Amino acid sequence: MNAINYIKLEFPSLSCNEAFARTAAAAFAAHLDPTLEELGDVKTAVSEAVTNCIVHAYPDAVGRIGLRLRILHDGQLEIAVRDWGCGIEDVEQAMKPLYTTGGDERGGMGFTIMESFMDRLRVRSRPGKGTTVVMLRTIRSRRKRA
């Protein structure tokens, strides 16, 4: 699908980059003239996906995280978060609410929140190769709504 506009970022899996990633995503999404609520939803979903990479994909090392945002047709925002880490054996299980391998510092709510804040969520993973999370969210421009 042709993108009207896009950004690609890559950064190491350091937790201080969580705030950077969601802020950068929000700055890019601002092109679509979103509401404050829509902007908050984008920030939340990016924060969850990037945190998953830091905690689960690279549990004992610092690895690469790729963040790509594209504006497709009709105000549709696509967010892709990619890692080249350990991968997920059972994606279906990993996406269940309250399921976590992260101990009591994690709640197992990351995918649940991503799913409820985005219109679509797709997870592709290969053990030992990495994981890609692609999310879609239609931003209804405030100008069009007015």
Next chain:
Amino acid sequence: MNVNTAFSAGRLTLYLSGELDHHAAREAARTIDELLDEYLPRDCAVDMSGLSFMDSSGIAVLVRISRRLRDVGGRVWIENPSGQPRRVIDASGIDRLVPVAAGR
């Protein structure tokens, strides 16, 4: 991420401010653990009026506070959530475990 406190008649209020994500959560959890050890409250209110962002890492912090209070027969609840943190609370269903105080 900052945690300020008020303590009165066995009730500890934790005023969270700033952004509570995974990066901030570890230190926030440690700070809150120390405050609970210090004050030994019967009840704990988590005031979110100063919180500008929270993700599931914040939910894990709430679950942790709830467990600690439950262990000593105490109560914990959320006060003044708004905007993005409120949406995360609603989406996660954490309010079934840690209720949001009504009318605040």
